[in-house]
Amino acid sequence: MRKKLFIDGKWVKAEKYTSLLSPYNEKIIAEIPVATLNDVDQAIAAAYHAREKMAKMPKHERAKILENVASLLEQRKEEAAHIIAQESAKPLRTALEEVNRTIQTYKFSSEEAKRIHGETLPLDAAPGGENRIGYTIREPIGVIGAITPFNFPMNLVAHKVGPAIASGNTIVLKPASQTPLSAFFIAELLQEAGLPDGALNVVTGRGSLIGNQIVQDERVKMITFTGSPQVGIAIRNKAGLKRVTLELGSNSAVIIDEGVDLRSIVPRCVKGAFSNQGQVCISLQRIYVHKNIYEEFVDRFVSETRTLTIGDPLHASTDISALISKNDVQRVLNWIEEAKQAGATVATGGDITGNIVHPTVLLHTKPDMKVSCQEVFGPVVLINKVASVEEAIQFVNDSRYGLQAGIYTNHIARALDAAEKLEVGGVMINDIPTFRVDHMPYGGVKESGIGREGIKYAIEEMTELKLVVINRQ
Numbered sequence: 187m188r189k190k191l192f193i194d195g196k197w198v199k200a201e202k203y204t205s206l207l208s209p210y211n212e213k214i215i216a217e218i219p220v221a222t223l224n225d226v227d228q229a230i231a232a233a234y235h236a237r238e239k240m241a242k243m244p245k246h247e248r249a250k251i252l253e254n255v256a257s258l259l260e261q262r263k264e265e266a267a268h269i270i271a272q273e274s275a276k277p278l279r280t281a282l283e284e285v286n287r288t289i290q291t292y293k294f295s296s297e298e299a300k301r302i303h304g305e306t307l308p309l310d311a312a313p314g315g316e317n318r319i320g321y322t323i324r325e326p327i328g329v330i331g332a333i334t335p336f337n338f339p340m341n342l343v344a345h346k347v348g349p350a351i352a353s354g355n356t357i358v359l360k361p362a363s364q365t366p367l368s369a370f371f372i373a374e375l376l377q378e379a380g381l382p383d384g385a386l387n388v389v390t391g392r393g394s395l396i397g398n399q400i401v402q403d404e405r406v407k408m409i410t411f412t413g414s415p416q417v418g419i420a421i422r423n424k425a426g427l428k429r430v431t432l433e434l435g436s437n438s439a440v441i442i443d444e445g446v447d448l449r450s451i452v453p454r455c456v457k458g459a460f461s462n463q464g465q466v467c468i469s470l471q472r473i474y475v476h477k478n479i480y481e482e483f484v485d486r487f488v489s490e491t492r493t494l495t496i497g498d499p500l501h502a503s504t505d506i507s508a509l510i511s512k513n514d515v516q517r518v519l520n521w522i523e524e525a526k527q528a529g530a531t532v533a534t535g536g537d538i539t540g541n542i543v544h545p546t547v548l549l550h551t552k553p554d555m556k557v558s559c560q561e562v563f564g565p566v567v568l569i570n571k572v573a574s575v576e577e578a579i580q581f582v583n584d585s586r587y588g589l590q591a592g593i594y595t596n597h598i599a600r601a602l603d604a605a606e607k608l609e610v611g612g613v614m615i616n617d618i619p620t621f622r623v624d625h626m627p628y629g630g631v632k633e634s635g636i637g638r639e640g641i642k643y644a645i646e647e648m649t650e651l652k653l654v655v656i657n658r659q
């Protein structure tokens with residue numbers, strides 16, 4: 187199946203195509219257009235041209251388009267989940283969860299479109315401000331370049347496209363090379379939903395070439411990027427005065443205090459560690475368990491992990507499937523081996539079937555091992571013994587990342603202390619760091635990024651605050 191670029195409301199043939207392979211069985215799924223620099227230029231020109239129309243569009247019309255796309259997606263959600271599962275090897279059940287969340291993201295975007303407003307200012311609070319009326323308005327920023335990763339190919343596109351449309355901006359979207367089909371699918375639905383030509387443009391090809399072009403073009407006023415810290419930091423360094431939001435990686439952790447009920451906590455932690463094969467930016471990678479319950483936690487965790495079903499992403503019963511690429515399979519195996527050589531033990535997993543890395547639990551790791559201090563982005567979790575919550579907080583903070591963290595405890599004072607001391611963008615009390623619903627503010631500190639998503643917060647990033655002052659004389 188040959189796909190086309192989506193530029194100025196038209197499906198455009200490319201000069202060259204590349205084969206998209208299934209990460210699971212390496213069979214060809216589709217032929218993907220490779221955009222030229224000229225195609226990207228056309229896409230930016232279309233977005234630039236459409237920006238006035240979008241900015242002037244009444245908020246109720248923007249809201250209607252977003253409501254329409256949510257209901258179109260609802261009608262075609264099985265097909266959408268199949269696309270995600272096919273191109274990313276995300277197990278079908280997990281892919282359906284992503285589609286349901288994508289529907290939520292567009293619904294929240296529709297609602298937020300109607301709530302964009304400024305505030306009045308008491309200017310006479312300052313001497314010299316008498317007899318003046320002051321208020322702010324939020325204006326769209328213009329053309330937004332959106333660059334997205336492979337691991338949530340539909341919902342993370344929605345987290346950029348939804349708030350951008352809600353706030354009257356236009357978009358040039360470059361999806362991840364392995365997952366362009368979800369982006370094309372959403373473009374088709376948005377067109378059907380009534381989005382004007384040029385408001386969304388989708389270009390596919392090498393990130394380092396066309397992503398870079400989007401980042402450097404002067405007509406693009408903002409870059410919203412989700413992906414690896416390495417690429418994100420490089421983008422930030424090139425973006426000049428453009429506004430930039432970066433949603434980057436992490437090695438997220440949870441603290442398990444003594445006295446908590448492990449029967450419900452362990453299955454939740456297993457889901458947090460292995461959902462989508464651990465390819466989640468808030469995947470649970472490090473677990474710090476109080477020494478008094480450590481052995482029981484490990485036994486329960488390993489038993490629960492062994493119940494997971496490995497297999498074809500398109501089978502309804504599969505929990506764990508292939509990693510996104512062979513390189514990633516090899517990298518994860520190398521990191522496990524390096525940890526073993528340095529004294530870690532494998533409680534379960536550590537091997538592969540095809541491109542599937544079996545869910546792996548490591549014990550006796552050290553903070554400087556790659557599996558601990560870097561982002562694994564694979565189905566690997568470490569269980570560490572700690573003497574106290576205080577000590578665990580220090581381990582959690584000993585990281586270059588800071589996206590989200592979790593703590594399970596029955597002691598409110600310890601929970602609040604952790605909430606204060608953990609160096610992250612979000613603290614989940616009595617839950618895993620992997621918790622996210624789509625309207626909450628979401629983003630990181632340190633190398634996990636800058637700026638926040640979650641529709642209302644993304645809209646703040648995507649609008650310019652303008653001040654108006656009236657002198658009544």
Ligand SMILES: NC(=O)c1ccc[n+]([C@@H]2O[C@H](COP(=O)([O-])OP(=O)(O)OC[C@H]3O[C@@H](n4cnc5c(N)ncnc54)[C@H](O)[C@@H]3O)[C@@H](O)[C@H]2O)c1
Nearest residue numbers: 334335336361362393394397398413414417433434435467
């Ligand atoms: N914080 C979050 O919300 C969040 C969400 C999902 C994924 N992530 C992170 O994303 C990473 C995994 O995703 P990935 O492998 O797709 O990331 P990646 O950084 O390799 O790619 C992300 C996007 O950037 C593009 N790109 C690559 N080089 C580029 C360049 N030089 N200039 C411009 N664009 C370029 C890619 O083509 C892709 O579209 C992990 O680190 C994960 O933690 C973060």
Ligand SMILES: O=C[C@H](O)CS(=O)(=O)O
Nearest residue numbers: 337338465466467468622
């Ligand atoms: O991979 C990171 C994503 O933000 C995960 S989720 O969409 O928040 O579940």
